[in-house]
Amino acid sequence: MSSLEKRQATDLPRYAKIRQMNRGSYDRDLVNEILDAGLLAHCAFIHEQRPMVIPMAYARSGNKIYIHGASKTRIIKENADGVPASLTVTLVDGIVAARSAFHHSMNYRCAIVHGTARLVEDHAEQIEALKAITDHLMPGRWDECRDMTAIEHKATGVLALEIEHASSKVRTGGPVDDEEDLGTDLWAGVIPVVTSLGPPFAAADVPDETPIPASVPAAQRKFA
Amino acid sequence: MSSLEKRQATDLPRYAKIRQMNRGSYDRDLVNEILDAGLLAHCAFIHEQRPMVIPMAYARSGNKIYIHGASKTRIIKENADGVPASLTVTLVDGIVAARSAFHHSMNYRCAIVHGTARLVEDHAEQIEALKAITDHLMPGRWDECRDMTAIEHKATGVLALEIEHASSKVRTGGPVDDEEDLGTDLWAGVIPVVTSLGPPFAAADVPDETPIPASVPAAQRKFA
Incomplete structure (x- = not known):
């Protein structure tokens, strides 16, 4: 038995004063905050009738999201011409353990964006986009490079x-158990998921x- | 200037002995390893001709992936009847800083799965699936719950x-710069991205x- 297993609930910090939130939202500031905080985006396309x-890698610039790849890849070629696309950026914050399996959940912040993809052909806009993508992960890196x-x-x-x-979905806070399960002696709570940057190699x-x-x-501060 | 900024490359660990890898693969063991190590999956569907x-949350069970949601949600209802679906599990391992912006990259492991979704109607299979999803994040949790x-x-x-x-794509190792950029005095390397579980609340x-x-x-060991 590990030292953690020997500990009891009384030793742990509590979620008592943390606000519960579990909702979808169309608040663009919240969407932008999540988009700006992610390491990567999951981009969805339709290819031969299949999703x-x-x-x-990506970056937000005002009301646009930029993504990039080698010119010759399928994803760039097939989406150059105004087709519907969507992408999701998800930040995972915790595993939520409830008394019942049914009420187990995750804490997360997720931004879902729908739009129309177009190939950036203007040279100045391509530079702006690549600077934004580079600096999204390492603020200021573009100007350090040739x-x-x-x-x-x-x-x-x-x-x-x-x-x-654009919409967001956010869950925070502890488990929400059924009243009749509260009398059990089964532990419930949240195991935080922490993503951070380590010392560079x-x-x-x-x-x-x-x-x-x-x-x-700058990157370490941004993704701390 | 932070203490990190004052440090020089000589103080840092090196990637010299770490194998470079940047390739797609259809190796099912590698795909399964990535699927089993992820916290969540990004699932793609087609809805009204849009991706x-x-x-x-998800779990792999042999050659199947299980996902779940409230019975009445769109994603469950629209995908119950044998439609094409796909999902991707991505583990982010590092930000790769090269001398040129062009060669910046990320280290990651990603598994991409395509298949056909069907609603699980058999009671025993539903229990198997929900146990797998619960235990994927917290091994053994299903049996602790009522x-x-x-x-x-x-x-x-x-x-x-x-x-x-199913396929995987994996990038590991340091930056790959052009020969002519090696003479510059611009630092290059990898900033590791570390995801782990903190002490529970x-x-x-x-x-x-x-x-x-x-x-x-068990969860903390699994996602250490």
Whole structure:
């Protein structure tokens, strides 16, 4: 038996003062907050009458979401021409253990965006999009790097998804058990899920005297 | 300037001995390993000719994926009758910073499953599915809980997705820069993304003497 198993509920912090929330919302500020806090988006497309979903780097810029890939990949080519697309960004916050299996749940924040994808053909907008995607994960990284070459631009396909419909779904707080289950001696509560960035690893070919650039701690602060 | 910014590349661990991998695979053991390690799945469906993707709790059982929701929700009702569906489980492992913006990337493990969804109508299979979903997040939790009631079973819709096609995509290792960029003094490397479970919070209405059940440390070990 681990030391945790020997502990009792009295040793643990409580959810008593934490507000319960379990609802969908169309509040755009909340949607944007979730979109801006995610590491990656799950993008859904229709391919040969089948739904498909793949994880992609992304960034929000105003009312647009930018995603990118190699110019020649299926996802870029098939979605270049104004087709419906959607993407979801999910932040997982906890496993909610109730007395009954039925009331088990998860705490999470999720933003769901629907729109129409189009290929970004304007050079200035492509730069804006790639800067946004790079800086989304590592704020300030774009300006630390050299300019992209013409060949790199040509090899990169950027899709813009104009947000036509956006919603969020958020669950917070502890389990919600049925009254008749409260008398049992089964523990219930929340196990937090924590995502954070660890100390960086330098690439093998980085010279010893190379300083860590500001974008690294900026990323660690952003995703702390 | 933070203490991290003052550090230099020489202070950091290196990726020198870590194997690079960046490939798609149809290896079913690898797919299963990723499916079994995820917290949630992003499920894609077609709704009124539009793709949509939502995060869901899930579990793999042999060649099937089970997902569940309230019986009356759109996702359960519209997918009960043998329609194509797909889902993706993604584990994010790191942000890969290269010298050029072009070669920035992420380290991740992703399993993509395509299949046909059907409503689970057999009572015994519904129990098997709900046990699998509950125990996926908290191993052993199902047996700690009381049995589900007939009303709870009726209120729960379970979909089984028979896996017809599965693939994985995995990227590991450090950045892969162009030869001509190696001479610059710009740092490159990987910032690890770490997901883990924190110490549990007890629900407000759990009596003080209630012991922490084995499923809590089991979950913490599983998602360590």
